[in-house]
Amino acid sequence: MTARTPRPSVPRAELIADAALDLLAERGMRGLTHRAVDERAGLPQGSTSNHARTRQALLEAAVRRLAEREAQVLMPAEMPSPQGGTEDLLDALSLALHRYLTRHRRLLVCRYELALEATRRPELRAFYDRTGAAFREPLVALMAGAGSAEPERHALSLVAWCEGLMFSCAVGSYHASVPAREELRKGFAELVGGMLGPWDPAASVRRSTGGGGPLPPRIGP
Numbered sequence: 001m002t003a004r005t006p007r008p009s010v011p012r013a014e015l016i017a018d019a020a021l022d023l024l025a026e027r028g029m030r031g032l033t034h035r036a037v038d039e040r041a042g043l044p045q046g047s048t049s050n051h052a053r054t055r056q057a058l059l060e061a062a063v064r065r066l067a068e069r070e071a072q073v074l075m076p077a078e079m080p081s082p083q084g085g086t087e088d089l090l091d092a093l094s095l096a097l098h099r100y101l102t103r104h105r106r107l108l109v110c111r112y113e114l115a116l117e118a119t120r121r122p123e124l125r126a127f128y129d130r131t132g133a134a135f136r137e138p139l140v141a142l143m144a145g146a147g148s149a150e151p152e153r154h155a156l157s158l159v160a161w162c163e164g165l166m167f168s169c170a171v172g173s174y175h176a177s178v179p180a181r182e183e184l185r186k187g188f189a190e191l192v193g194g195m196l197g198p199w200d201p202a203a204s205v206r207r208s209t210g211g212g213g214p215l216p217p218r219i220g221p
Contacts, residue, residue, distance in 0.1 A: 015041045016048050017065030020058060024113045025106040034058065060127050063114055066107065067131045073104050074135075090192070094185035097162060101169050101178045108170040146196055154195045161191055 019041035023032045037048040037058070052058040074096045100108070118128040139158065144151035165187070168174040179187075 012043070012047065013051055013061065014065065015043065016051050017061045020062040021065060021069070021107070021110045024062065024110045029113050029117055032058070032062075056121070056123060059114065059117065059121070059124050062110070063124070063128050063131050066110055066114065067134060069104075069107055070100075070111075070135070073100050073107065090185050090188050093188045094181050097165070097184050097188075098179075098181040101166065105170045108166055112167070112171065143196075146192075148196060157195065158191065161187070 016037055019037045020032060022040055023036055027036075034048040034052075035045065037043075038045050041047070048058065052061050114124075114128065118125040136155065136159065140151045140155040143154045143158070148154045165179075165184075169178045
């Protein structure tokens with residue numbers, strides 16, 4: 001494994017966290033040590049220990065950086081406007097998932113390594129869950145805005161579908177045959193359409209301006 005050449009403009013904390021993710025993807029949890037991170041990041045020995053003194057602190061740094069890099073892949077800012085309707089929503093969801101599956105599969109391996117470790121470390125479990133809430137909560141809000149009567153349950157169904165697909169395509173039996181973006185779009189259409197039914201823009205406007213006070217902006221079907 002080649003040492004990373006330090007990037008002068010990148011904060012040391014980021015170099016360390018990225019090196020930790022590289023190690024998780026290449027060697028698994030057993031290969032993640034302070035010394036190995038120093039070597040991978042191209043930093044003097046002891047640099048990682050100075051930044052993250054314990055293994056717990058190093059794992060938390062990896063979880064935090066994983067969330068940052070996943071946000072760059074999934075790009076919440078690419079989500080359509082509330083008036084975009086079904087087509088724009090399906091385009092955005094399928095684009096984000098296809099990009100993750102085809103160009104960032106190593107991040108998925110890191111996610112599974114950290115998720116499994118969190119089942120054995122209650123303190124990491126709490127940290128992992130707090131970080132993950134940054135992705136779950138907007139999805140719940142999106143489903144509520146789409147008119148879901150049970151946004152928590154529908155968000156869980158959507159997450160479970162995506163997680164199952166990502167696992168199968170990253171490390172499971174479909175690792176060699178990632179679906180095309182159009183296939184993913186059809187899957188999202190079936191799932192979201194089955195949960196919420198057809199989107200009625202006129203009904204959305206009536207709900208958002210009529211009796212009972214305004215509802216959250218409607219996104220999707």
